[in-house]
Amino acid sequence: MDPVLNSGDTAWMLISTALVILMTIPGVALFYGGLIRRENVLNTLFLSFITFAIVSVLWFVYGYDLAFGADIWGVLGTLTNPFFSGVLESGTLSTYAPTIPTALYAVFQMTFAAITVALISGAIVERMKFSAWLAFVPLWLTAVYIPIAHWVWGGGWLYQMGVLDFAGGMVVHLSSGVAALALVLLVGIRKNAKLLPHHLGYSVIGTGLLWFGWFGFNAGSALGATNLAISAMIVTNTSAAMGMLAWVLMDKLNTGKPTLLGALSGAVAGLATITPAAGYVNVTAAMIIGFVSAVICYYAVSHLKPLIGYDDALDVFGIHGMSGIIGTLAAGVFATPLINSTIKGGLIAGNPTQVGIQLIAIVSVVIYSFGVTYAIGWIINKTIGLRVEEDHEVQGLDLNLHEESGYRLS
Amino acid sequence: MKKIITIIRPDKLEDVKQALEDIGCHGMTVKEVKGRGIQLGITESYRGTDYKVDLLPKTQIEIVAKKEDVDSIVDAIVSSAQTGCIGDGKIFISPVEDVIRIRTGERGEKAI
Numbered sequence: 098m099d100p101v102l103n104s105g106d107t108a109w110m111l112i113s114t115a116l117v118i119l120m121t122i123p124g125v126a127l128f129y130g131g132l133i134r135r136e137n138v139l140n141t142l143f144l145s146f147i148t149f150a151i152v153s154v155l156w157f158v159y160g161y162d163l164a165f166g167a168d169i170w171g172v173l174g175t176l177t178n179p180f181f182s183g184v185l186e187s188g189t190l191s192t193y194a195p196t197i198p199t200a201l202y203a204v205f206q207m208t209f210a211a212i213t214v215a216l217i218s219g220a221i222v223e224r225m226k227f228s229a230w231l232a233f234v235p236l237w238l239t240a241v242y243i244p245i246a247h248w249v250w251g252g253g254w255l256y257q258m259g260v261l262d263f264a265g266g267m268v269v270h271l272s273s274g275v276a277a278l279a280l281v282l283l284v285g286i287r288k289n290a291k292l293l294p295h296h297l298g299y300s301v302i303g304t305g306l307l308w309f310g311w312f313g314f315n316a317g318s319a320l321g322a323t324n325l326a327i328s329a330m331i332v333t334n335t336s337a338a339m340g341m342l343a344w345v346l347m348d349k350l351n352t353g354k355p356t357l358l359g360a361l362s363g364a365v366a367g368l369a370t371i372t373p374a375a376g377y378v379n380v381t382a383a384m385i386i387g388f389v390s391a392v393i394c395y396y397a398v399s400h401l402k403p404l405i406g407y408d409d410a411l412d413v414f415g416i417h418g419m420s421g422i423i424g425t426l427a428a429g430v431f432a433t434p435l436i437n438s439t440i441k442g443g444l445i446a447g448n449p450t451q452v453g454i455q456l457i458a459i460v461s462v463v464i465y466s467f468g469v470t471y472a473i474g475w476i477i478n479k480t481i482g483l484r485v486e487e488d489h490e491v492q493g494l495d496l497n498l499h500e501e502s503g504y505r506l507s
Numbered sequence: 508m509k510k511i512i513t514i515i516r517p518d519k520l521e522d523v524k525q526a527l528e529d530i531g532c533h534g535m536t537v538k539e540v541k542g543r544g545i546q547l548g549i550t551e552s553y554r555g556t557d558y559k560v561d562l563l564p565k566t567q568i569e570i571v572a573k574k575e576d577v578d579s580i581v582d583a584i585v586s587s588a589q590t591g592c593i594g595d596g597k598i599f600i601s602p603v604e605d606v607i608r609i610r611t612g613e614r615g616e617k618a619i
Contacts, residue, residue, distance in 0.1 A: 291558050293551070352552045362554055399555025412554065 103196035106321035110197050110205055116313025117208035119306055121149050121215045128303025128361075129219045132411050135295040136493020137223045138503035144218035144230060151234045152211040157181040160210060160238065161203040164246040165193065171254030174247050193250075194320035205317060206250075210242055212314075213269045219411035220277035221284050221483075224490050227498050229481045236473045237276060241466055245272050249458070260458045261432055261440065261451065263329070264318035266373025266424040267462045274418020275463050276470040277409055283474040284483045286408035288490055297357060304361040308337055311368045315375040328436055329375040332383035333368065339387030340367020347395040359395075362416060366394040369420035370427065377432035377440060386427045394419050422459055429455035508603040508616060509577050511570045514542060514596040515588040520566050526587035527570070530579050534619065536569040546593050565596060571603055573616055 126145035133141050152160070159176055166174030178184050184200055191202035214234050221230075248255040249262050262268060294300060315333040319326035344363025345355040370390035371383055378386070398415035409415060429452040432443035443451045477483055484490075489497035496502060515523055520537065527535065541562040548561030572580055581598055589595055608618035 293558060293560070294553065348552070348555065351555055352557065354552065356552055356554075358553055359555070395555055403556065 100190050100195040102190060102198065103321065106194070106196040106323075107198065107201060109322035109326065110194070110201050110317060110320065113313035113317025114201070114205045114208055116310045117205070117212065117317065118149075118310075120310035120314065121208070121212040122146055124303050124306035124310055125212060125215050125219075126303065127299045128307060128365075129222060129300075129411055131296045131299030131301075131303060132294045132358075133222050134289075134293070134493065135504055136495055138295065138299075138495065139499055139501050140227065140494035141218070141222045143227070143499065144222065145215045147231065148215040148218065148234050149211045151231070152214055152238055153207060155235055155238060156207040156210055157203070160243055161206060163239075164210075164243045165203070165206065165251040168247070168252040171252075171257060172247070173244055173253075174251050196321055202320070206246070209265055209269060209314075210238060210246070213242055213265070213273045214238055216269070216273040216413055216417055217277045217280065220281045220409045220413040222410050223494065224287050224485055225284055225483055226481065226485050227494075229477050229483045232477050232481055233280075233473065236477075237470060240473060241272060241276060241469050242268075245462055245465065248461075255454075255458050255461065258454050258457070259441075259451070260454050261377060261428040261443070262373045262425060262458070263376035263428070264315045264372045266370075266421045266428065267458055269421075270369045270372060270417040271421025271425065271459065271462050272466045274414045274416075274421055275466040277413035278407065278418060279467045279470040280474050280483075281407050281409050281414075283471065283478055286406075287410065288487070290408045290410075294358060300358065300361055304364060308364060308368065311337070311372075315372055319376060325376055325437060328379075332378055332380060333371050333375050335380050335383040336371035336387035336390070337364045337367040339384045340364050340370070340391040343367075343388045343391035344395055347392060351395075351399070362394070362398070362412070363391040366390045366416050366420050369417050370424035373421070373424040374428035374431060377428055377437050377443070379431075379433065379436055382427070382431035386424065386431070389427075390420055390423050393423055421462075425455050425459050426452065429453075508606060508619065509572055509574055510601050510603045511568075511572060511577065511580055511584075512599040512601075513568045513570075513584050513588070514540070514565050514598075515568065515584070516590070516594065516596060517564055517566045519588040519590075520568075522587040523568065523584055526583040527580065530583050532570065532572065532576065532580055532583070534570065538567045538569075540565050540567045544594065544597075563594065571606055571619055573619065 126142045130138050130142045158180055162176045162178055163174045166177055189199045191197055191199045194202050246268050247253040249268050312330050316326040316330040319329055341360045341364040344359045348355050348359040367387035367390055370386050394416050397419045398412045430444045433446045434442045441448045542565050543561045548563055550557050551560050606618040607614050
């Protein structure tokens with residue numbers, strides 16, 4: 098590709114960036130906000146918004162450089178432009194996407210970082226101190242997200258091995274899902290761990306915005322207005338639809354009735370699972386991926402979670418973590434050079450070693466994200482404390498932490 | 508004088524109000540309440556896991572009426588709130604010692 102600014106590509110990437118912003122605020126915020134007790138609705142929405150704000154600032158202070166700067170030993174990027182100094186002024190084109198400006202690539206990537214951290218909040222809602230979350234966001238962004246983004250996308254050791262992660266199966270979903278698991282083990286189980294959504298209508302709007310925004314997430318990861326973007330958009334939609342249908346089927350078979358929350362969960366599982374494979378697979382593979390994803394995630398949240406006994410409030414590990422694993426493996430199986438000519442393809446295309454690379458990446462990200470998140474959580478717990486006071490948790494966080502009420506009758 | 512407390516399905520409120528109006532009963536106090544009957548609520552399923560929800564949203568209507576009007580009020584409520592399914596609600600009737608209209612200071616049946 099010629100290193101010449103292409104206005105079509107630039108326009109599409111500006112739109113994609115805005116679409117991914119819509120996924121976090123208000124997409125994730127509303128999706129999560131509808132699923133908790135009414136006494137915690139503002140705190141839950143707030144976690145997504147404040148996360149977006151913190152990451153938006155830190156990404157340009159040092160985040161982008163450390164994730165996508167010149168590689169140091171395959172581990173981290175180089176901090177050559179702190180505070181993004183000179184990047185906007187120079188107007189250079191991105192080395193990762195030669196037809197769009199570096200600054201546009203950076204802000205597109207910022208939205209990925211923001212939604213990844215915001216996703217984790219779903220696991221610890223209704224019981225974590227707001228101050229502890231404020232400390233967690235920059236620490237996790239710096240110590241977990243940025244290194245993993247560098248390993249996979251920024252020229253790091255997994256990138257050098259040829260790992261396939263089109264739009265963030267490992268970087269976004271697996272890293273946040275595993276982090277959620279580590280954090281809930283430290284924060285502990287809620288006093289009332291029943292998941293009884295107080296306003297499913299919010300979650301419907303949130304999921305709609307996620308689905309819509311995911312086209313920026315996955316088709317935007319083609320980094321241009323290309324055939325690959327169109328292909329990614331189609332397989333993303335197909336997988337989401339198949340995920341929704343499969344979860345509804347699971348509901349029907351297991352409890353006798355289809356549920357709307359189940360349908361939403363299946364769609365999100367389908368979206369998350371196709372993410373790492375979105376730029377590499379065809380529609381048939383997307384159907385299989387969406388179906389398998391919903392079935393496995395269904396069992397993870399309805400059987401595995403109660404069996405192990407952790408309180409992942411909104412199933413961040415059960416849906417995003419599992420989707421990250423399934424999707425990353427699926428990319429290694431179904432990827433084909435017929436869809437994306439820059440790769441050798443996966444198992445079915447005659448490249449079985451790709452599955453091994455994908456497995457190494459999954460294991461590495463799981464161990465790293467879990468270990469470092471646990472360490473961060475442990476430190477915060479010993480200093481600020483992770484858990485709110487018991488009476489605050491029982492009465493709700495909105496009044497006690499923010500002195501606001503989501504619903505006032507008079 | 509009697510106080511009639513009736514617990515009904517929230518979606519039956521408009522029907523009950525209309526039935527009471529048709530027999531000339533206008534005064535009432537309405538509350539949104541939660542409660543359960545002998546069947547102990549219902550089961551809801553979220554993400555494949557069943558949860559027992561034993562306090563369901565209901566509507567409570569309080570009416571103070573003359574003793575001789577009680578039967579017609581009860582009949583109006585039963586006929587308008589009844590679906591025949593579990594959860595239709597209940598009516599409780601208790602004596603009232605006195606009623607005072609704050610605006611005028613009137614007491615007894617004149618103040619209803």
